[in-house]
Amino acid sequence: MDIVVIGAGYAGTLAANRLRKKAPDTHITVVNPRDDFIERVRLHEQIAGSGTAARPLAEMLADGIALETASVDKIGDGTITLDCGRNLDFDYAVLATGSIADPLPGAIPIGTWEGAEQARTALDGLAAGGIVTVIGGGLTGIETAAELAEARPDLRVRLVSDIVAGSLSAGAQQHVRRTLDRLTVDIVADQVVEINRKTLRLRSGTELDSDLTLWAIFSAVPDLAARSGLAVDVDGRALVDATLRSTTDPRVFAVGDCAAVPGMRMACATAAPQGAHAADTLARMIRGQEPRPFSLGYAGQVMSLGRHGGLYQTTNRADVPYRLFLSGPIAAFVKERVCRFAANASRTGSTVWLRGPKR
Template structure:
């Protein structure tokens, strides 16, 4: 059996390694545009120079898995066409291409490896007093602003967003704001609507100077699914059934950020269980058993606020924040352990998760 996994992030790498153990007779090929596994949860560390987010895929993929360092151009009827001219025949595909960003012209996306490296290089060129603006008040934007403010205290860091930490409880939002203030990162409650060189034009009509502008919002997915004729939602995510199989072609699974699964947020906490479920389902089908529906319940949201502070927000299984959260060094320690577990789970193919709430 030929299985092609497209994308070697958390979901794709975990799925491939899990399949290698559970279906040892299958021929598994992983297609990825670069030879590194990127820990997206550490890209803010990569940018600030406080950590690294890349490790060779040869260290992450189990022996016997074939790695194709290329991009998939199209998924056809039983064939995946690569941009290097090769065609890979498949019996099943796991589509795990993740998400990307559509930044305003003039802003550098921090959620991609290429963007993170570009931002790191640009950051090194800034003199003392240089202004760095982070656009986006979600968890990625908060982590980026906090990391930069702590690691580069000689720079002026600001966060621009209508809302900051909107997925967290009121108390947790207060802690985020106070911590950014302690790190001397300013918060501007507005929207950037245009970037003209070093000038940011805001929705309110105000203008801000910025020497380096970073885009910390995920707003798009690669168009491989749509380009291949698969059914997608308005955001380009592949439409899947309850088992994570494409509604257009049951041979194709879609997992992680590129899959349209109701109630799921973009996170490694989502991607890893979906990758594991797709692998489990494929094994069930190989053995002639019926696939089972995917179910996932969340337990919380975690963010780092520099290297010595963090926040762990407790949620219900539907990912709704409760009043309970933990902050400070303990939360930073927990966040680091979660990041390490995510990488280890991908490398070993082993992970655990809770079932979702009853509906």
């Protein structure tokens, strides 16, 4: 049996390695545009020069898994067409292409390896007094702004967003703002609508100078599912049933950011369990057993705030924040452990998660 995994992020790598253990007689091929595994949760460290986010896929994939360094042009009827024109036949496929950014022209998207490297190079070229603007007030934008402000205190760092840390409790939001203020990050409550060279025009009409503008908003997904004729939602995510199988083609599983699963947020905390469930379901089907529905409950949200600070927001299983949160070095320790757990889970194919809330 031939199984092709498209994408080698947290979800795809974990799915391939888990399936290798649970269905060792299958032939598994992973298709990925690069031969590195990218820890997206560490890309802000890559940009600031305080850490690295890449490791060779050869070290991450189990023995016996084939790696094709290529992009996929189309998923057809039991056949995947690569950008080189070559075809790969499959009995089942796992779509795990993740998410992408759709930035304004002039901004560098920092959620990809290419964008992070471009941002790092540009940052290295900035002289003291240069201005760096991070667009986006979610966890990625906050982590990036804090990391840059701590690593390059000679620069002016600002964060532009209508809402900052909107997924956190009120107390946690206040802590984030106090920390950014301590790191001298300017927060501008507005929206960038146009970038003209080194000038940002805001929705309010205000104009700001910016030597380097980084885009930290990630809500788009690659159009592979749509252009392959799979059913997608309005955002281009593949529509799936309760077992994470495409509603168009039951031979195709969709996991991670590119899958339209109600109640799920874009995060490695989502991608890893979905990749594991897809592997478990495939293994069950190979044994002639019925697939089981996917269920996931969250346990919290965690972010770094520089190298020695962080925040862990407790939530219920539906990802609604409680009032309780942890901060400071202990939260930074938790964040580092979460990052290591996520990478190790992908490498070993072993992970655990909570069941979702009753609906």
